[in-house]
Amino acid sequence: MRIVTHSGTFHADDVFASVILRAALGDFDFIRTRDAALIATADLVFDVGGVYAPARKRYDHHMRDLPRREDGTPYSSVGLIWRDYGRAALPRFVPGIEESMLDSVWHDVDAGIVLPIDQADNGIATASPSHLALLIEAFNPTWDSIQTYDEAFSEAAGLAHGVLQRACRQAYAEAKAASFVLTAAGAAKTPQKNPHVIVLDRKLPWEKAVFENGLTDLLFVIYPNEDSTSWYCRTIPPEPNSFGQRLSLPESWRGLQEEAFSKAAGISDGVFCHPSGFICGARSQASAIRLAEQAIAAGQAAEAI
Template sequence: MAGAKGMKVVTHSGTFHADDVFAFSILREALGPFEFARTRDSALIESADLVFDVGGTYDVARGRYDHHMRDLPRRPDGTPYSSVGLIWRDFGRNALPNFIQGIDEDLLDAIWQDIDTGFILAIDQADNGVASISQGHLSLLIEAFNPTWASDQSYDDAFLEAADFARDILVRACRQAHAEAQAQSLVLAAARKARDPRVIVLNRKLPWEKAVFEGGLRDLLFIIYPNEDATAWYCRTIPPEPNSFGQRLSLPEAWRGLQEEEFSRVAGIDDGVFCHPSGFICGARSQESAVRLAEKAIAGGP
């Protein structure tokens, strides 16, 4: 449905929820300007080109994206879709270049998937009552834009205000997903260049865990990277699984808790900085020494 000028898009009137608000925000970026109405008038719904979250029909070929029926559309894992899940599925990829200026085209699918599973899915679950909603949940924040009984604001105006807020959230979520996908690409590229698959050297500090576990870097034991101003280089152990405090290979016991000259002497380098008492990270003032620490740890230290 590219080229949306003159297209009529409809959703329901009255109280709104996160799924219809976010769906609208996505469609604005994917389609560009279109005629929009919030209504429950069956004639207006029938004449629209695209209808979401109302109408009682799910039919992609006809541009119908409701999910309030007995035989409702579901994700491959059985989770019911809400309107935003359906709209993101079919229009999210077209919206992404407007959420992220200069997006890497080769990362588009990865970013779309990250947003779908890490952001959109939670709204689907909340809207369909298949997950509990705690205070402060994104869905409740969006619902807070609905006018109170004492307000003079119209529901339509409040909806558009909520949609602008939702767009800002989507932009930031997409930027984060883009940065994470870029980091994953850089880490995997560094792994391909590594002389030893057990040690990766990064030229800057990057989030690396996702690349390690989703990229299949099973042999990796240590990752080397600088601090923000490159005045120190870290040698970091790899955990056995995501978010674990364990280590595939711990740093030598003899190094742990030592600093500066004492650490340098025991580790056999000239510019050591420290070794954490738990043996998961140590540091030196040069990349060469940080790599040497990894090599010594693999060889059994000290």
């Protein structure tokens, strides 16, 4: 198989597109050229050629009637290649990924990595000096360099591969975490459990799953620290990335540690309560759950007054 893109100066979209195709298709002859004959006879062409025809594996986007996303955002070559080959590439970036996780991971990477490159390449979003698109462009040879553009492209592709692989694995980890959170939320609704408290058996990212799945009844999440020597009781914020609380921990606990905190909270193994009332901890799971239950009872009592 022969795959072609343009020669000379490169941008993030063609670099990342090449990395995706390598992961999806394996070995192929890769040529960077503007030779019309080579472009015409290639098996797949992206970011050059003046033709957008996915059925013929032609993925240029430099034309007046350029391809767009459903929301109207113009595609760059990476958006087009990720759209058609991203799911096939994911098993190479994330070995062992379950088929059921492909769509979730694909969408996360599309939103977090691919879409911003589409926007920057088409000039519809301002790229700050640290924007990924500009970091890739910085690999182009300087005017006084003896390095060829193809050599520089290869170096840039190495960085892009690392970024994309890490983004895919992070998205996969978050998708798995969401599954654990939803299972815990389901368990919280069973008899003898508190429906406002979820208990996780490991530390993992839970906030995204809470908000994306509309778990509005949850008030606290219980989880261990990294070595399971203590357990956290964390309030759930009213919106993502906030230190606010749907229900704050009792004022009488805040800022206390060890024995003083244990006495105030009525447990034997308390560790601390943060002064702002968004998190506290104990040395056992049972005590951490007890802290959440007491905070909920205190909140209900305050509302009844």
